[in-house]
Amino acid sequence: MASESQAKRTVAHTTCYMCACRCGIKVHLEDGRLRYIEGNRDHPVNRGVLCGKGSAGIMTAISPARLTTPLKRVGPRGSGSFESITWKEAMRIATERLAAIRATDPNRLAFYTGRDQSQSLTGHFARMFGTINFAAHGGFCSVNMAAAGLYSVGGAFWEFGEPDWDHARLFLLFGVAEDHDSNPIKLGLGKLKARGAKIISINPVRTGYSAIADEFVAITPGTDGLLVLALIHCLLEAGRIDTEFLVRYTNAHHLVIDAPGEADDGLIARDAAGCELCFDRATGSLIEAKAVGTDPALIGTFSLPDGRRCRPAFALLAERYTDPQYAPEAVASRCGLDAATIRRIAAEIAQVAFQQPVVLDQPWTDTSGRRHPVMTGRPVAIHAMRGISAHSNGFHTCRAIHVLQMLLGAIDTPGSWRYKSPYPRAIPGGPPPGRPVGAPGATLDAPPLGFPAGPENLLVDEDGEALRLDRAFSWEAPLAIHGLMHMAIARAFEAGPGKIDTLFLFMANMAWNSAMNPGETTRMLSECDEHGNYRIPFVIVADAFASETVAYADLVLPDTTYLERYDCISLLDRPIGSAHGPADAIRIPVLKPDRDVRPFQDVLIELAGRLGLPDFADARGKPLYSSYADYIVRHQRKPGIGPLAGFRGADSRAIGNGAPNPRQLEQYAQNGCFWVHELPPEQLYYKHANQAYLSGAKAMGFIEEDTQIVLQLYCETLQRFRLAAEGHGRYRPPERLRARVTAFFDPLPIWYLPLEEAMTDRARFPLHAITQRPMAMYHSWGSHNAWLRQVMPENRIYLHRDLATELGIHDEDWVWVRSRNGAVRCQARTMTGVNRDTVWTWNAIGKRAGAWALKPDAPEFRRGFLLNHVISEYLPGEGGGPPHSNSDPVTGQAAWFDVTVSIERCDAQAPAETSPRPGANPLRVRPVAEGAS
Amino acid sequence: MTMLPKPRPGAKKLGLVVDLDTCVGCHACAVNCKEWNTGGQAGILPDYDKYGANPDGVWFNRIHSYETEGEGCSRTVNVPRSCMHCEDALCVTVCPTGASYKRAEDGIVLIDTDICIGCKLCSWACPYGARELDEVEGVMRKCTLCVDRIYDEKLPPAEREPACVATCPSRARHFGDLADPQSKVSRLVAERGGVDLLAELGFRPTNKYLPPRRATIPAEPPKARTSGGFGAALLGLLDRALSR
Amino acid sequence: MRPDASILLLTTSTGFGYGLLAWLGVEAALGVMPAGRMRTLVAAGLAVSLVLVSIGLAASAFHLGRKERAWRAFSQWRSSWLSREGVASVLTYPVAIAFGIIAWRHGEGVWTRVLGVAALGASLGTVYCTAMIYASLKPIRQWHNAHTAPDYLLYALFSGALLLAVIHTVVLGAPGALASAAAAAAAALALVAKRAYWRHIDSQKPLATLAAAIGLPKGNEARPLDAPHFTENFILREMGFVIARRHTAKLRPLVIAIGFASPLVLSVLAGLAVAPMTTTMLALVCAALGLLTERWLFFAEATHVSALYYGRPI
């Protein structure tokens, strides 16, 4: 290699952000120019590997779609006409607008953030601003997984857990194409393959991970719950469950009050001190469920001291799922599978779990003080994501999977699914959603997104109607712990200016690929009332690129790209920890911006300072932080707890808990921009009941208490909502929602037909339509990347060959895909590795003409399409009542995958072009006005 | 010199082994290859119509996906395709200029782009479609097996492997000396029945592909302990004393 | 394979040129040129031949990505047929010129005969090298076979004979028995050879199946699901050219009729002294059109095994 240029080469470490996986990267620079990005081999997330997106970072850094200055709208919304303004002007506009809102009704600011990784900052901003109308992308993403996990096992498939790649012998993968753990999953699959473990992929489509699975189970979308309950049926029927695990680590033996009609029916029986009770067969008496050395009953009916009947939670479960309606033979055809296949998979699970346990030579001590000489595990690992999540029955399906894991004793044991530190956390995972305290201009008493423990924690008015714009934490979606971001624009439009003044969007392309029905969404963004005012008065968009949504903003705050700023991947948010230990990371600027852009976090902190928000400004209104970097180092959420857990304290040796350390960022940078705390072997498994682990986690400030986290086979919280719907307690759902809450708040997993499917004429729309993540594209961000768009500048609708033959459809034919909501014209491709009744496409490939600085004839506009056009954000309400959102009734999770469609060949005259093709307005930016300072 | 080198005793045969059983088709190797080679010694790998109607460019490695049917099972197979560094490299012998050559010491097939006249003949000679014309420079390009990495003494030894191998997230790519029967790659090929692509064409590719396989779990179908409803089914199991 | 205009021109034009040179050589060697007109014949023939050859060779440079480096192509004659073609074509010039000079100066004679043989050898040798460029390409079954080299030689002799007949007619007023007979015979043979070639490539099995191309054992079938990239790339543009069957069905008879049958009939007529100027010229024009089409088909119908990876027929 030429040594001359070598001299000017430098290598900087930082964290990738071509997607949310957060891999460590080494950035090679030559004379300050980007030359090469490679994986950091020391990094706990990616161990040196880098995906296709990460490897294309160079092309994103020079993309012509990058925004270059703050923009003020001059033409109508959506027209793309803007003028450049100075940052001074931009900050003035934003500050004035937000100050006025805060002085009157802070809730009139709706702040929604997307794929960012600074929720602990943005959420804190919202809390200090005093608006309940804050959410991040979780609601349209995977809140079903998060909620079901956090309410069942204190962790979740969604980012808070991972399979034990080193010991699993059987791996079940439900509905995953790519996931957030993009590289870790691939590294893990590679490990499983190298060890010859068996991988079963349950998925309607056989691509990617499913392609390399040893067995592909082409399930019909929305029916996984049935499959899992059938597996549970088989295991119960054969008695192949881990009863020891159940009584030690779950609430299987807790006694459930059986008093139909009474206010505590279905709740867990407790003693006077509030301790859950069980029946000890050894002494024949009711005793505290957590007592040690007992022989708890798992079946039977017992009497409480007051004479009422009660039964162990397990008994209720066993009674339900041994019923023949859950037999494989009863569910198979609905799932599109053979009963024999289901029985064989159950057999394989039982075989591996009980005949091939993993025993690690590692003593440990549980929370009952019992010393175990070894760690024994059931090497059946499960992972599940949006194939489960994005259905309106996803919460219960995910719960069913967790129940299956509990029955197998396959939670955080060697070979099974494991918590990623700092999880597990207490169940439910934190304080209830914050409420305003004091007059306008005050704050919320807790972060705006929280964990309702019962009806009393909902954000509803006297009539039980939603307080939040998106109706999260209302009776329509009580456990909407991530909000309902997919409803924000529709609800803001519906409610009109009275409810919302400013819609503030950060890093979310909500006018396009995260919109259900983008045509309607953009109409709502640009429609005026009778006075000619926009129904959504003001829209601020903070984006780095000329996305579809930017065209609908009144004020655009141009962000830097990921190589140009500080970022903090905090334990307070969605950390990068693994089962091996907690970890967090930062991004540092390795390139200087060559345009008039600012890191959004700097801007937000400045805005908070100008608004004088508590925690961002002192009592006299003087800003506390000069920049995000400053905030990362000095902000303390609680004494000793800040955004970063590593290198804390004066000596920078404290972990988790310690005083701010002015040299912290420097030390992170020296350490490759991450910090990881390797747990000692004794703490690696059984974290929910591992005393050493829990005490350590408490010391580091991850959890409040170091007591056992009892896994919730039976979810009492759900029963509390159901009791309210049955008319008990002070907080009750409005009449129209009572039946709904009663039906869906079952403390044991249930399966029901996805809501939209149930109300659709299946004769007209017989096919399921779903999307998958392409591995080399991240949502809408890849199309402006010159390398990634070569891989996928357009997409096809894929269907089974047999179906295609039946319908006379051939490869590359133009077809109409129609749903009850609309139609999209696209090109077909046939395959065999797909469920016979399912059509699918790659997600977010089609682009709105004019966006992303692509040329007018770009295939992204002409042949690329969004399935979202046939998805509706609304479902008819019951009995002609107000419409529901198209969401899971428990969590508000957007039900992207519930839509059913028909598919038919276009006639020969149809233009060879996708439809709908809204807009054709590239950004047109007038230079900064004369005289502007 | 476009005569193929005479086999030398002890010479290395460096190449890649790609595991089709593990490749998820993520394109990481392809993009990272493009990135490495664009930023490295070999010079930019051009792109054409970057933001327009026909985005295209030069890639040394491309990932296909196929559906296969056979032996009573069907599957999807992802197949990365790059230069195989053939022993009988026709691409080399047809080259009129000597730009294409195969190295005697390690078998790597390279193009000297300072000599190449862009006659394309070598690309016609390659059955694997591994050579692509750089339409900006007018010269032929192809995988270099990352010669500018694997021998770079400034890199720590662990990093002296091709970019595509280093980056592959599922570790489906392996690099090593296929002349040494003891090397990791040779053992993998032996254990997993590694094959040549298009073996019948006789190019004797150095790169090998490990075919897809299927793990199985022999299991007895679990029998219902008893027939007839709940209670009976579980009693046997739950009779056993538990200890909490 | 993509039929690149510069290559079509190269191979046909040099075919005519070397073919003519070869026949001039034959005539000289056999001593059958009318003594009085020999100078004119040789001069005219050589001029036409070398012009055509030079046009062809110049055209081939347009095919190169780096024309200014074309000289490098002469270095690898030990292994490369393209290099050999280059060397042979360059060597043919002095031979042809020497032949011309000697013939001009000495007319009939031993040296003229010797150099005639040399010109014959050099020109056919060059054509053979050209043919071998294609015939040696194993991934292209339509080229890598026993037909390609003899066919190229045959087409060169055929086209050269037609040219010779024209030159004879222009210079001598009649094509003469040898030229006409040679043209007619070459046309007949070329026609038969072309049909044999088509029969051969039509009955050939593809070189490999997609399953084999991706290393699957026998008994498997594979179908492409997704290509690496959506838009056409170099490989597909260059080697993925697919010609529709109906085009083949139309063009093949055309080649036979215009390229071979018409010149055959016209040459016979010319030999029988039926409007020799018109018939020889017409034969030449027909052959030129026919051979260009034939050459277009030679490329268009050729499939490259690498196109398999993209699911294209091979």
Ligand SMILES: Nc1nc2c(c(=O)[nH]1)N[C@H]1C(S)=C(S)[C@@H](COP(=O)(O)OP(=O)(O)OC[C@H]3O[C@@H](n4cnc5c(=O)[nH]c(N)nc54)[C@H](O)[C@@H]3O)O[C@H]1N2
């Ligand atoms: N049909 C269908 N629709 C879906 C899904 C599906 O599976 N099917 N999935 C859903 C899910 S799970 C999700 S999470 C959503 C995702 O949907 P979004 O979060 O809306 O999608 P993105 O395309 O990631 O948009 C993020 C925006 O961030 C911008 N951006 C990128 N980098 C930066 C940066 O550094 N700074 C700033 N400020 N902005 C940046 C991009 O330009 C883009 O405008 O889509 C949802 N929509």
Ligand SMILES: Nc1nc2c(c(=O)[nH]1)N[C@H]1C(S)=C(S)[C@@H](COP(=O)(O)OP(=O)(O)OC[C@H]3O[C@@H](n4cnc5c(=O)[nH]c(N)nc54)[C@H](O)[C@@H]3O)O[C@H]1N2
């Ligand atoms: N490369 C890349 N990586 C990403 C993203 C990206 O855009 N690109 N996005 C990130 C984001 S925001 C998210 S939320 C994650 C999501 O990552 P994934 O969970 O992998 O999400 P999807 O790609 O939507 O995959 C859903 C899978 O479920 C299957 N499926 C659909 N319906 C059903 C069903 O009813 N049952 C079963 N069993 N399967 C079903 C689909 O076929 C598909 O394979 O990925 C993250 N990672």
Ligand code: SF4
């Ligand atoms: S998975 Fe890829 S894009 Fe995402 S952070 Fe890691 S390297 Fe970057």
Ligand code: SF4
């Ligand atoms: S794969 Fe092709 S380019 Fe590479 S050595 Fe073999 S023939 Fe040559």
Ligand code: SF4
């Ligand atoms: S294109 Fe270049 S490398 Fe290939 S044969 Fe021609 S001169 Fe040789």
Ligand code: SF4
């Ligand atoms: S060895 Fe290097 S040049 Fe070859 S495919 Fe891999 S990364 Fe590309």
Ligand code: SF4
């Ligand atoms: S990086 Fe690895 S898994 Fe991805 S396509 Fe390449 S070989 Fe396959």
Ligand SMILES: [Mo]
């Ligand atoms: Mo998501």
